[in-house]
Amino acid sequence: DAGVTQSPTHLIKTRGQQVTLRCSPKSGHDTVSWYQQALGQGPQFIFQYYEEEERQRGNFPDRFSGHQFPNYSSELNVNALLLGDSALYLCASSLADRLYGYTFGSGTRLTVV
Amino acid sequence: DAKTTQPTSMDCAEGRAANLPCNHSTISGNEYVYWYRQIHSQGPQYIIHGLKNNETNEMASLIITEDRKSSTLILPHATLRDTAVYYCIVRVASNTGKLIFGQGTTLQVKP
Numbered sequence: 001d002a003g004v005t006q007s008p009t010h011l012i013k014t015r016g017q018q019v020t021l022r023c024s025p026k027s028g029h030d031t032v033s034w035y036q037q038a039l040g041q042g043p044q045f046i047f048q049y050y051e052e053e054e055r056q057r058g059n060f061p062d063r064f065s066g067h068q069f070p071n072y073s074s075e076l077n078v079n080a081l082l083l084g085d086s087a088l089y090l091c092a093s094s095l096a097d098r099l100y101g102y103t104f105g106s107g108t109r110l111t112v113v
Numbered sequence: 114d115a116k117t118t119q120p121t122s123m124d125c126a127e128g129r130a131a132n133l134p135c136n137h138s139t140i141s142g143n144e145y146v147y148w149y150r151q152i153h154s155q156g157p158q159y160i161i162h163g164l165k166n167n168e169t170n171e172m173a174s175l176i177i178t179e180d181r182k183s184s185t186l187i188l189p190h191a192t193l194r195d196t197a198v199y200y201c202i203v204r205v206a207s208n209t210g211k212l213i214f215g216q217g218t219t220l221q222v223k224p
Contacts, residue, residue, distance in 0.1 A: 004156070033211070033212075035212075041216070042200060042214030042215055042216055042217055043157065043212070043214045044214070045211035045212065045213070048210070048211065056210055056211060058211060090156050090157070091156075092156070092157075092212075101147060101149065101159025101160075101162065102157075102159060102212065103159070104155075104156030104157045104158065105156050106154070106155050106156050107155075107156055
């Protein structure tokens with residue numbers, strides 16, 4: 001049973017560029033959340049998608065946007081990249097009506113130079 | 114901000130029980146205690162959760178004090194592969210909404 005799949009695994013971008021990260025949820029899951037994890041810190045919640053709608057958002061600027069597709073996969077877009085956007089970006093999936101924990105992917109390591 | 118307090122780091126000998134404490138003195142009646150761990154270069158992994166009764170699964174045991182203000186995650190026979198950052202999270206039981214991670218406890222299992 002495939003877990004959460006994220007692509008790419010590593011990415012290097014230049015300041016000011018735009019980036020798109022992708023996530024395929026665990027089979028059967030319908031909810032996708034995105035987290036940013038800076039080096040040495042715990043993950044920080046960016047937003048969550050359910051039924052192709054952004055359901056909840058953390059304290060991140062509008063440069064961070066997302067999308068969920070009918071097959072439940074999701075994209076995270078970041079515009080006008082800053083050096084401070086360098087981090088591990090984690091995707092987590094879950095089933096909305098089940099009382100168990102999230103399943104996380106291994107993340108995309110984004111480096112902004 | 115995270116609603117939990119954990120020690121920054123702990124060591125444990127391989128084969129011994131690892132006991133990881135967590136303080137959550139402001140926990141509400143409808144909030145559960147969740148534990149996740151993050152092995153280096155991987156995403157967090159769900160371990161266990163509980164409300165007020167002690168819980169056990171194939172990975173660990175969770176002991177919650179009667180006043181629910183603190184809890185302990187127990188790995189009964191720690192192995193080198195249990196070396197990770199362990200996060201204690203308090204939240205309403207749901208598969209929706211955000212997880213608020215603190216700094217966690219870095220557990221180092223030593224041979």
